[in-house]
Amino acid sequence: MSNQEALNQYDSNLFRTPDGYTSDIAVFTITSHQLAEFTPPKMTLKLMLIKRALMNAEGQTNIESGKWALPGGFVQDDESGYEAAERELVEETGVKGLHIKHFSVYDKPGRDPRGWIITNAHYAIVPEHTLSKRNASDDAAEVALFSIDEVLKLDLAFDHRDIIKDAIHKITNDLLQTTVAQNFLPKHFTYSELQALLLTVTKDSSISSDQSFARKIKTLPFIQAVAGSKTQRTSKSPAQLYEFIDVDVVKPIYTARY
Amino acid sequence: MSNQEALNQYDSNLFRTPDGYTSDIAVFTITSHQLAEFTPPKMTLKLMLIKRALMNAEGQTNIESGKWALPGGFVQDDESGYEAAERELVEETGVKGLHIKHFSVYDKPGRDPRGWIITNAHYAIVPEHTLSKRNASDDAAEVALFSIDEVLKLDLAFDHRDIIKDAIHKITNDLLQTTVAQNFLPKHFTYSELQALLLTVTKDSSISSDQSFARKIKTLPFIQAVAGSKTQRTSKSPAQLYEFIDVDVVKPIYTARY
């Protein structure tokens, strides 16, 4: 019997179908305060949220309006959840993500009062300068950045508190265990810039000590010096620039070596 | 305006809704060949697949019948994808998973000929002995274990080749970077049992060398010796038993320490 015949017999009403399929995005950025010229930046990890508008684009009252929420929305025809995340990010915040990664699914019946609505949670990494042109639009009354400490004190829509907690945990681990850090940095960066970035998620002494870290960066197998390339943007004394080389880094917990 | 009013105005037909929501499970087990008494086991990582039956439980011709596939099925009323994975695993294979973890979503339109069907991919870890009572049922004509090398040569249903590739990559990393290995082992295990397990996914010399690994296991912060507890199941000479202690292990790629 052919696959076609089987298809004809298939009745999609046999099983409950979801009432909606959405994608949400936890947009992280590092705000970089350069206190003065010739100093390394002070960095803070921040999450972008939108304040849900009273009315939606179609002029109807919006659900969970007035609360802070992750940007996101319904997956549309012929889109995957990932593609929807890319599109929504641009639509709702005017921002193009550098690095978008799916990290979990929230599908518990009851999580959305409108019905059985499944959401794909993604996190995105966005360089701060692209955020400067962020603007509210459509469903969003307001767009703002919150530090990790602030964000969990807000009045959050749906189950976004859970999603945000998971996103923070995930990006913290990924920053330390993978090379995603490169997406927060310019292509060429100094050791003190990478260091400032990592210090937003760890206090490990071998990272917080300038001397240790300046030495360490030269031995990391996934980072190389850019020959003859220096910058003075972090100090009067010209500093060596580095770049990531793309290798799949897996550091087993059972061994010491890379 | 209240949330209730907003809800009344919400029209679920505004957006395309999926035609189905499923959960698939990549069931991994380690088959342990004890060649003789008093020897450490030789272990192989295997994946359990089912051969799709010609007819489904309702007596209709099954889609993609005759091909090998991951066990899985539709998420039912008031279930989350995770709960469905747990249920399907028992239903289709008679096996209760020790450790089930969601790792990705496959939602590309066109991945399933029956319509826009979204699947949650999970991987599960199952001890070999519970698999002995595995049985085909409902949608499954046959259940079998395949080694990682064999499995990608099979004729696989839907986009299960992609899912399986991702699952193998994920579990390989997780075995080395997290403590999930404990789910493949008895609560108390010897260094040579853990070693045999890790050697299914790595060839690192510090793990493959008996002496190095026997020393290393005593220094790992997430493993402790079980005082006064020894076994002879791997050698005539009684071997110390160890157990995992549950700590959140994050090993940054930028540092050497735990």
Place this chain on the structure above:
DNA sequence: AGAATAGTGTCTATAAGACAGTATAGT
């Protein structure tokens, strides 16, 4: 005794991390 696994003693090379010092350049 022999065989096989479980471990320990000890050495060498490398790396980690701390402390101190030098180098660079703008003000």
Place this chain on the structure above:
DNA sequence: ACTATACTGTCTTATAGACACTATTCT
């Protein structure tokens, strides 16, 4: 000259990994 950052010299200690050796216990 002063200051802040970017390094480097050097020492101490810890760890990795190799080699050789001992220990245990069943056959």
